[in-house]
Amino acid sequence: MNRNTDNIEQIVEKNTILIADDAELNREMIKFIFEEEYNILEAEDGEQAISIIQEHTQSVCLIFLDLLMPKKSGLDVLQFMSNEGYINYIPVIMITGEATDETDEKAYEYGAMDIIYKPFAPNVVMRRARNIIELYEKRIDMEKQLEQRTRELVESKEKLEKSNEFLVNALSSVVEFRSLESGEHIHRVKYFTSLFMDYIMKYYPKYGVTKEQAALIVNASALHDLGKIAIPDSILLKPGRLTQEEFEEMKRHTLYGCELLEKFKQEENEFYRYCYDICRYHHERYDGNGYPDHLKGDEIPIWAQVVSIVDVYDALVSKRVYKDPYAVEEAARMIQEGECGNFSPEMLNCFDLARAELFDVTEGKFSFADALQSQ
Amino acid sequence: MTVQEFYTEVDGNYDEIMARLKTDARVIKFAGMFAKDDSYNALVRTMQEGNLDDAFRAAHTMKGVCQNMAFTRLFRSSNDITEALRVKDIDRANMLLEQVTSDYQRVMDGIKKLVES
Numbered sequence: 001m002n003r004n005t006d007n008i009e010q011i012v013e014k015n016t017i018l019i020a021d022d023a024e025l026n027r028e029m030i031k032f033i034f035e036e037e038y039n040i041l042e043a044e045d046g047e048q049a050i051s052i053i054q055e056h057t058q059s060v061c062l063i064f065l066d067l068l069m070p071k072k073s074g075l076d077v078l079q080f081m082s083n084e085g086y087i088n089y090i091p092v093i094m095i096t097g098e099a100t101d102e103t104d105e106k107a108y109e110y111g112a113m114d115i116i117y118k119p120f121a122p123n124v125v126m127r128r129a130r131n132i133i134e135l136y137e138k139r140i141d142m143e144k145q146l147e148q149r150t151r152e153l154v155e156s157k158e159k160l161e162k163s164n165e166f167l168v169n170a171l172s173s174v175v176e177f178r179s180l181e182s183g184e185h186i187h188r189v190k191y192f193t194s195l196f197m198d199y200i201m202k203y204y205p206k207y208g209v210t211k212e213q214a215a216l217i218v219n220a221s222a223l224h225d226l227g228k229i230a231i232p233d234s235i236l237l238k239p240g241r242l243t244q245e246e247f248e249e250m251k252r253h254t255l256y257g258c259e260l261l262e263k264f265k266q267e268e269n270e271f272y273r274y275c276y277d278i279c280r281y282h283h284e285r286y287d288g289n290g291y292p293d294h295l296k297g298d299e300i301p302i303w304a305q306v307v308s309i310v311d312v313y314d315a316l317v318s319k320r321v322y323k324d325p326y327a328v329e330e331a332a333r334m335i336q337e338g339e340c341g342n343f344s345p346e347m348l349n350c351f352d353l354a355r356a357e358l359f360d361v362t363e364g365k366f367s368f369a370d371a372l373q374s375q
Numbered sequence: 376m377t378v379q380e381f382y383t384e385v386d387g388n389y390d391e392i393m394a395r396l397k398t399d400a401r402v403i404k405f406a407g408m409f410a411k412d413d414s415y416n417a418l419v420r421t422m423q424e425g426n427l428d429d430a431f432r433a434a435h436t437m438k439g440v441c442q443n444m445a446f447t448r449l450f451r452s453s454n455d456i457t458e459a460l461r462v463k464d465i466d467r468a469n470m471l472l473e474q475v476t477s478d479y480q481r482v483m484d485g486i487k488k489l490v491e492s
């Protein structure tokens with residue numbers, strides 16, 4: 001598809017020279033030098049020059065611009081070209097009767113490529129014009145190639161990210177499938193995590209989370225319960241209350257997840273680090289009363305703090321083999337009042353900010369597919 | 376009258392114009408264009424009206440055209456009046472206009488002879 005548009009651009013041959021000067025004789029003086037090789041367009045004043053530039057943007061390869069013209073001056077035209085970005089791909093040679101440092105300086109400052117003084121020698125003008133045209137051709141060509149290459153890189157990066165996300169989702173759904181839960185929990189945790197990350201980036205720049213990192217964290221949040229794959233059915237699927245011993249085993253899913261990940265350990269990989277931290281620390285609590293490592297405060301990485309609060313919320317409002325769902329208002333109260341463990345003030349604040357969006361998803365006010373699309 | 380004789384008559388630079396335009400035929404063509412250029416008339420008109428900005432622009436254009444045509448003498452007087460008008464020295468400009476007019480007339484007479492021959 002891109003190739004087609006390139007072809008269209010090439011059909012408009014870039015071989016027109018615009019000569020803007022109020023005296024016909026002066027225009028002719030340049031015209032006769034170039035008319036054998038180039039199409040020539042002429043402008044009698046600055047306004048005409050501007051409208052020709054707008055109309056023939058694709059075909060004009062060089063502009064000769066007189067400094068002093070009626071209606072709009074050469075500098076006005078340059079300023080216009082610079083404001084509208086034309087100056088980047090159409091070179092301008094200023095023509096002037098007298099050299100004054102002030103106007104020369106201004107012309108260059110506004111983006112003129114060269115200045116020639118009347119009266120000029122045709123051979124020199126020809127040579128300078130050709131050099132400038134060639135220079136711009138090469139530059140524009142290189143920019144096009146670079147753009148194309150960048151586009152390809154972005155496309156392949158997007159493809160990679162998509163397949164990566166697909167694999168992570170597939171892996172996490174294995175765990176859910178075994179827990180006899182619908183795959184929705186993972187989708188919701190990811191969506192809630194993305195809501196939290198947005199608020200964190202907006203209101204807590206102190207955490208220094210970038211957009212790219214947030215995307216990786218959202219993706220990694222899907223794996224938070226990976227270690228549950230190693231928990232026996234008798235515990236994982238038990239409808240009643242777990243014994244102390246069973247509960248201790250259940251808590252180990254945080255470590256089993258890390259064991260699994262460590263087999264594929266990737267040093268220095270950001271995504272690996274998010275997956276690992278989220279698996280291990282998503283049951284830690286701000287006051288140190290969580291598990292498995294009893295980390296406290298900001299010892300718990302921010303991404304694990306986010307997943308732990310959204311995981312708790314979703315567990316509260318979902319039906320599980322061992323419990324009925326809580327109403328959203330009640331779940332929110334329990335979290336705010338620390339009945340499910342202690343969270344940082346920042347996390348509780350984000351929870352408040354995201355409250356309406358969290359409730360909407362849970363109460364099915366809009367379909368979950370919509371929520372994912374709006375991310 | 377040859378092109379060279381014409382340049383001698385109007386006190387211009389024949390070698391310079393030939394370096395630029397290469398052929399006599401082309402010089403004659405450009406001389407015809409010069410005769411149609413309105414900047415001298417515009418200069419006279421705007422000075423009568425006391426419109427110094429437009430007078431400056433007309434003188435400036437005229438000067439540029441003379442430069443391109445290598446009409447050295449007329450270039451000099453039109454350059455002087457341009458500078459006077461640039462600093463809005465109306466008395467000096469009025470004084471210089473006589474010189475410009477006589478130089479201009481000389482060029483126009485020459486062109487007439489050049490085109491007729």
